[in-house]
Amino acid sequence: MAAQREVLIVLIERIVPERIRRAEYQAEISWTPIGKALLRAVAGTMDAAVA
Amino acid sequence: MTLPGSVPSSGLRCTSGVPRQASRRYLLTGLLYCPRCGERMHGNARMGRPGPTRSRLPMWRSSLSGALSTDSTCAWLAHGPRLETVVLAQVLPLVETVTSTEVGLRAALHRAWQAIQEPAGAATSAKAIARLEQEAGRARQRLTRAAVLYADAEIDRHGYELLRDQAHTDLVAAEVELERLSGIAPVPKLPDLEAVLRQAGRLVDRFARR
Structure with a gap:
């Protein structure tokens, strides 16, 4: 558990859940700079694959 | 579940x-x-x-x-x-993607990670800042030099004003450009990608075992 949390903390700064209906949720995730960088990097690799 | x-x-x-x-x-x-x-x-x-x-x-x-x-x-x-x-x-799709062992994807990820830290124009901006700082320094020296020459009566007032105005114009131009460049977003400092991937891999491994 601690190891998993460490990974999430590296990637995620803040999560705000929202209940969309009974017992169903969505989550607004604020990423850390590293999380954002990974998202951008993955997006970059996808763009490169398409090009 | x-x-x-x-x-x-x-x-x-x-x-x-x-x-x-x-x-x-x-x-x-x-x-x-x-x-x-x-x-x-x-x-x-x-x-x-x-x-x-x-x-x-x-x-x-x-x-x-x-x-x-x-x-x-x-x-x-x-x-x-x-x-x-x-x-x-x-979170998991991101983590699984970045921890993929597919060679091509890993190489592309490294390139993208590098590119994030070296956005286009960053190196050019750094050179421009260094050049402008030198220009501003030289303009300040010229202002000082003009004042000294005038004080020593080596130039008349008209000559002093010409030198001063030119140096002042150059100094202001350099400072305005420096201010513009300093407003550009700084290049992010990111940790080593492999270290991040190793840590992310722990999350995937943990879930895969279950």
Whole structure:
């Protein structure tokens, strides 16, 4: 558990859940700079694959 | 469905003030904020409906009351495992992608990681800043030199004003450009990608074993 949390903390700064209906949720995730960088990097690799 | 890292039977509840993560028993502790009151959430056990199937449900709870406050309440509750499922559904695809061992993808990821830290024009901007700082320095020296020449009567007032105005114009131009360049977003400092990937891989490995 601690190891998993460490990974999430590296990637995620803040999560705000929202209940969309009974017992169903969505989550607004604020990423850390590293999380954002990974998202951008993955997006970059996808763009490169398409090009 | 039981997800790895799901809230165990004791659950979580929302707290205000300084985050408490001492127990480290819950996957999202310290990360969840209540959508209603904005306070941090924490795990808490909650008794299910009375009856033969009554059980302790793991819940994420927002509560401004309880031990922290007596005059306000926020009873926003969320089902622990379901909420964690939603969060992990967003995080795991990213983690699985970045920890892919596919050579081409890994190489592309490294290139993209490098590119983030060296955005186009960053090197050019650094050179421009160095050049402009030199120009500003030279303009200041010329201003000083003009004043000295005038004081020593080596140039007349008209000559002094010409030198001064030209040097001042150059100095202002350099400073304006320096100010513009300094407003450009700084290049992010990121850790070594392999270190990040190793850590991310621990999350994937843990889930894969279950």
